[in-house]
Amino acid sequence: MSEERTVRVEALTRVEGEGALHIRVNDGVIEDVQLNIYEPPRLFEAMLRGRALEDVPDITARICGICPVAYQMSSVHALEAALGVQVTGDLRVLRRLLYCGEWIESHALHVHMLHVPDFLGFESALALAKDHPDEVNRGLRLKKHGNQLLEVLGGRAVHPINVAVGGFYHLPRREELTRLIPDFEWGLQAAIDAARWVAGFDFPRFEEAYDFVAVSHPDEYAMCEGPIRTSDGMAISADQFEKHFREQQVPHSTALQAVRIDTGQTYLLGPLSRINLNREQLLPAARRLADELNLEQPCRNIFKSIIARSIEIVQAYEEALSILRDYRPAGEPRIKYEHRQGEGAAATEAPRGLLYHRYGVNAQGFVTKANIVPPTSQNQSQIESDLRDYLPALLNWSDDEVARACERLVRSYDPCISCATHFLKVNLDRVS
Amino acid sequence: MSRKPRLAVFKFASCDGCQLSFLALEDELLTLADRIDVVYFLEATSRVEPGPYDVALVEGSITTPEDAERIRQVRRDSRFLVTIGACATAGGIQALRNWADSAEFLRAVYASPEYIHSLATSTPISSHVPVDFELRGCPINKQQLLEVLVSLLGGRRPRTPVHSVCLECKRRGTVCVMVAQGVPCLGPVTHDGCGAICPSYNRGCYGCYGPCEQPNLESLSDQCQVIGVSREALVRSLRNSFNGYAPEFRAESDRLAGDRQ
Numbered sequence: 001m002s003e004e005r006t007v008r009v010e011a012l013t014r015v016e017g018e019g020a021l022h023i024r025v026n027d028g029v030i031e032d033v034q035l036n037i038y039e040p041p042r043l044f045e046a047m048l049r050g051r052a053l054e055d056v057p058d059i060t061a062r063i064c065g066i067c068p069v070a071y072q073m074s075s076v077h078a079l080e081a082a083l084g085v086q087v088t089g090d091l092r093v094l095r096r097l098l099y100c101g102e103w104i105e106s107h108a109l110h111v112h113m114l115h116v117p118d119f120l121g122f123e124s125a126l127a128l129a130k131d132h133p134d135e136v137n138r139g140l141r142l143k144k145h146g147n148q149l150l151e152v153l154g155g156r157a158v159h160p161i162n163v164a165v166g167g168f169y170h171l172p173r174r175e176e177l178t179r180l181i182p183d184f185e186w187g188l189q190a191a192i193d194a195a196r197w198v199a200g201f202d203f204p205r206f207e208e209a210y211d212f213v214a215v216s217h218p219d220e221y222a223m224c225e226g227p228i229r230t231s232d233g234m235a236i237s238a239d240q241f242e243k244h245f246r247e248q249q250v251p252h253s254t255a256l257q258a259v260r261i262d263t264g265q266t267y268l269l270g271p272l273s274r275i276n277l278n279r280e281q282l283l284p285a286a287r288r289l290a291d292e293l294n295l296e297q298p299c300r301n302i303f304k305s306i307i308a309r310s311i312e313i314v315q316a317y318e319e320a321l322s323i324l325r326d327y328r329p330a331g332e333p334r335i336k337y338e339h340r341q342g343e344g345a346a347a348t349e350a351p352r353g354l355l356y357h358r359y360g361v362n363a364q365g366f367v368t369k370a371n372i373v374p375p376t377s378q379n380q381s382q383i384e385s386d387l388r389d390y391l392p393a394l395l396n397w398s399d400d401e402v403a404r405a406c407e408r409l410v411r412s413y414d415p416c417i418s419c420a421t422h423f424l425k426v427n428l429d430r431v432s
Numbered sequence: 433m434s435r436k437p438r439l440a441v442f443k444f445a446s447c448d449g450c451q452l453s454f455l456a457l458e459d460e461l462l463t464l465a466d467r468i469d470v471v472y473f474l475e476a477t478s479r480v481e482p483g484p485y486d487v488a489l490v491e492g493s494i495t496t497p498e499d500a501e502r503i504r505q506v507r508r509d510s511r512f513l514v515t516i517g518a519c520a521t522a523g524g525i526q527a528l529r530n531w532a533d534s535a536e537f538l539r540a541v542y543a544s545p546e547y548i549h550s551l552a553t554s555t556p557i558s559s560h561v562p563v564d565f566e567l568r569g570c571p572i573n574k575q576q577l578l579e580v581l582v583s584l585l586g587g588r589r590p591r592t593p594v595h596s597v598c599l600e601c602k603r604r605g606t607v608c609v610m611v612a613q614g615v616p617c618l619g620p621v622t623h624d625g626c627g628a629i630c631p632s633y634n635r636g637c638y639g640c641y642g643p644c645e646q647p648n649l650e651s652l653s654d655q656c657q658v659i660g661v662s663r664e665a666l667v668r669s670l671r672n673s674f675n676g677y678a679p680e681f682r683a684e685s686d687r688l689a690g691d692r693q
Contacts, residue, residue: 062524
């Protein structure tokens with residue numbers, strides 16, 4: 001007798017944005033796995049056309065309230081490429097500092113508020129706090145430090161106002177930044193302790209032969225600049241992205257699959273990819289920690305991305321501290337430029353993975369076209385592929401257990417569905 | 433002891449930044465969680481309980497037929513409905529489609545626009561259901577969110593300022609960027625709540641808290657034109673303000689656009 005089984009997670013929880021998961025199994029064969037995005041589209045790429053290029057970082061920030069800096073950084077780098085401007089020296093360093101603030105805030109939110117409850121069997125961090133108040137409070141403090149850094153350097157934590165094409169609107173005074181140092185010294189140690197705690201959790205045994213993809217830089221743990229690298233050694237400039245990666249429509253599905261054009265295969269973005277490709281560029285405390293925690297090189301277990309994320313929090317604290325200690329404001333807050341017709345692309349590392357932007361601008365300084373490829377829309381097909389491989393081992397479980405296990409796998413990606421939705425070719429059929 | 437109030441957080445078309453402000457109350461979060469029952473907040477907890485709710489925080493604008501229905505259910509389920517942020521109170525940045533050919537917008541973004549069920553407009557929650565309190569801003573100020581929650585716990589109406597950003601600059605002692613540098617600034621017509629951040633970072637206010645009470649927009653438009661800002665640029669900045677569809681900003685940008693030769 002054939003047995004058909006459908007497992008549905010109607011609303012994924014503890015992820016950013018709203019999505020659902022549909023799985024259909026027929027006679028032990030997995031027939032369909034769909035990560036459905038039912039977030040309403042907001043049509044940013046269309047809205048950006050005709051805007052003054054100076055307004056772009058303020059507008060793209062609004063794509064995501066958790067990683068607005070990532071959107072601002074990819075925007076300004078792509079626009080600067082179109083204008084032939086290069087931001088170097090202290091201004092470049094300050095941009096890294098701003099990104100450190102976002103990595104700390106976003107990673108601490110995901111690790112401590114959204115993800116840890118999975119490993120300890122709680123519905124939320126609020127519930128977890130009753131049994132583990134010290135750990136939850138530590139996570140909240142780490143998150144707060146990231147936000148404080150964004151407030152000083154960016155003006156505010158959500159949708160910072162200080163990012164400009166060419167640099168910043170205003171450079172903070174030295175004491176505004178150095179005031180953060182004692183908290184960041186505490187935070188560096190607390191982040192190391194938190195990573196040790198997280199690394200001691202039980203992880204499902206699940207390994208995939210991922211193709212890791214991340215921005216890479218020879219001299220630093222890459223955030224904003226450097227070639228895009230892959231596991232098999234391909235290295236391309238951001239300008240070449242669309243020649244090597246493609247979202248393609250697959251038969252019998254409305255979802256697009258992001259694949260590498262040369263291999264035709266899905267690929268993985270995010271902290272696991274970064275740490276696997278860029279481990280050598282971690283700063284000393286973060287690198288020592290990765291070794292101490294015996295994080296495999298490369299690590300192919302997506303559930304362990306919480307460890308990678310925790311190590312990156314340490315990396316961001318370590319880098320932020322060194323910048324804070326050396327900071328001496330000098331010179332103009334931004335580089336002057338002339339409008340000209342052109343096109344430019346950039347890829348930077350959002351907390352959840354590589355974020356690609358491309359813009360065309362005209363000689364009057366207006367945007368003529370915009371293309372934005374966020375990390376979650378690229379990871380979506382990898383998530384579905386993971387679920388297909390993970391499910392066979394779960395088929396004896398109850399529907400509830402299967403749903404919970406799958407949701408947990410999805411959550412390991414730190415998916416940012418609000419970001420992804422504006423670009424995914426979504427199935428908006430809402431099941432209720 | 434009386435029952436703890438039941439709080440729900442709902443999301444419509446938005447970026448999540450305003451609901452994130454609840455989790456950004458790092459110092460108060462655990463105390464709040466002791467006094468409020470968070471029974472529906474998809475981003476923060478796997479606890480998912482049906483209504484009724486004492487307080488609903490609603491983020492995002494209405495852009496799909498499904499959401500136009502869903503907000504009615506949220507209203508039916510909620511005793512006190514608070515909209516949080518510019519999307520929910522004014523339609524958000526996605527309301528730029530309200531001045532455009534929305535079908536063309538869909539075609540520009542999606543290869544298969546026929547799969548997308550989207551309304552031609554992005555509208556605030558108050559266009560669909562009665563709203564009990566509106567918290568402004570893109571994003572909201574988390575201290576104002578705290579004021580809303582604490583006041584509701586205490587059984588009083590929330591107190592948030594309604595004056596302009598301009599006044600806040602005076603209070604902070606920020607030198608006026610428009611007077612001193614000729615930088616266009618929406619501060620004189622924009623609702624305070626951010627603390628007048630932009631002028632203190634050496635740039636003009638871009639209006640992300642929407643219109644203040646009784647804004648004198650025509651006068652600001654005149655002054656901007658005196659310092660050399662074109663009508664087109666003014667229209668753009670009012671519509672790009674993340675509150676462009678708020679009635680006062682909308683009326684002025686339409687007036688300026690209509691006046692154009």
